[in-house]
Amino acid sequence: MLLLHSPRFSEHCPPPGHPERIERGEVLEAVAGAFAAGGGAVREPRMATREELALVHTAAYLDAIEATAGKAVMIDDDTYTSPESYDVARLAAGATIDAARHAWTTGESAMALVRPPGHHAEPHKAMGFCFYSNIAVAAAVLRAQGAERVAIVDFDVHHGNGTQAAFYADPSVLFISSHQYPFWPGSGADTDRGSGAGEGFTLNLPMRAGAGDDEVLGVYERQALPALEAFRPDVVLVSAGYDAHHRDPLGGLRMTTAGFARLSEMLADAARRLCGGRIAVVTEGGYDLGALREGIDATIEAIERSHHEVP
Numbered sequence: 531m532l533l534l535h536s537p538r539f540s541e542h543c544p545p546p547g548h549p550e551r552i553e554r555g556e557v558l559e560a561v562a563g564a565f566a567a568g569g570g571a572v573r574e575p576r577m578a579t580r581e582e583l584a585l586v587h588t589a590a591y592l593d594a595i596e597a598t599a600g601k602a603v604m605i606d607d608d609t610y611t612s613p614e615s616y617d618v619a620r621l622a623a624g625a626t627i628d629a630a631r632h633a634w635t636t637g638e639s640a641m642a643l644v645r646p647p648g649h650h651a652e653p654h655k656a657m658g659f660c661f662y663s664n665i666a667v668a669a670a671v672l673r674a675q676g677a678e679r680v681a682i683v684d685f686d687v688h689h690g691n692g693t694q695a696a697f698y699a700d701p702s703v704l705f706i707s708s709h710q711y712p713f714w715p716g717s718g719a720d721t722d723r724g725s726g727a728g729e730g731f732t733l734n735l736p737m738r739a740g741a742g743d744d745e746v747l748g749v750y751e752r753q754a755l756p757a758l759e760a761f762r763p764d765v766v767l768v769s770a771g772y773d774a775h776h777r778d779p780l781g782g783l784r785m786t787t788a789g790f791a792r793l794s795e796m797l798a799d800a801a802r803r804l805c806g807g808r809i810a811v812v813t814e815g816g817y818d819l820g821a822l823r824e825g826i827d828a829t830i831e832a833i834e835r836s837h838h839e840v841p
């Protein structure tokens with residue numbers, strides 16, 4: 531397994547008291563450091579290019595974010611830049627593309643340990659701590675380079691509205707999101723299933739507040755895994771948010787670290803069966819630092835374990 535990480539992910543600095551804080555970057559740094567110390571491969575990512583970002587985002591939006599370079603700007607009530615954020619956000623998108631390309635081209639797994647997160651950023655706007663839609667850009671790059679079917683699974687406690695928006699009418703990208711509902715950002719009803727040719731290629735799995743491992747893993751068994759099987763993806767990308775953990779201060783679900791381990795194992799096993807183990811994971815939310823660390827470690831262990839089993 532390859533990890534993509536940069537110490538620069540701690541340089542994006544929202545105002546004091548903001549949950550998406552630099553200490554989250556220090557958790558990512560600690561995970562990457564421990565992985566490298568154990569002999570694992572950790573690679574420094576590069577920044578996404580404007581051409582890559584433009585596969586998902588509008589030119590006017592890319593110009594607006596570029597204009598925040600070197601400045602601290604409040605974009606909305608949740609979303610702030612600091613002088614380094616423009617570079618760091620491009621690095622997060624680049625790491626996600628690199629992870630996805632590694633999985634797609636080598637058949638090995640990869641995980642991008644990044645912040646800021648990406649799944650709330652829509653083609654034309656920043657939102658919910660997110661500037662670039664990291665995983666959507668990565669999926670679009672793989673499509674442009676020849677992948678015919680890309681599956682995206684998002685288990686962050688919040689609905690991945692940005693990822694959904696990028697591919698809502700596109701049957702070549704299956705988007706599956708489990709999330710607390712009703713909840714911020716408000717989208718993600720199970721009746722939202724895609725539009726036009728993309729109808730049936732968006733699968734929203736809303737969870738009631740208080741749902742725990744059994745309920746979440748149950749909807750993956752009954753709905754997400756069969757949808758993945760039917761889609762036959764060339765590669766599986768995962769938006770890994772750990773804010774569905776019961777200790778998370780923002781989310782209202784009750785998952786445990788063992789639940790994240792089991793869910794990660796299910797997704798890795800599905801990728802092994804369906805697409806030669808081509809799975810790439812990118813971090814999204816997760817605001818309890820201990821739960822974030824435990825969850826990421828559980829995902830890495832589960833994917834490595836799955837890949838060492840005989841197919």
Ligand SMILES: [Zn+2]
Nearest residue numbers: 686688773815
């Ligand atoms: Zn979240």
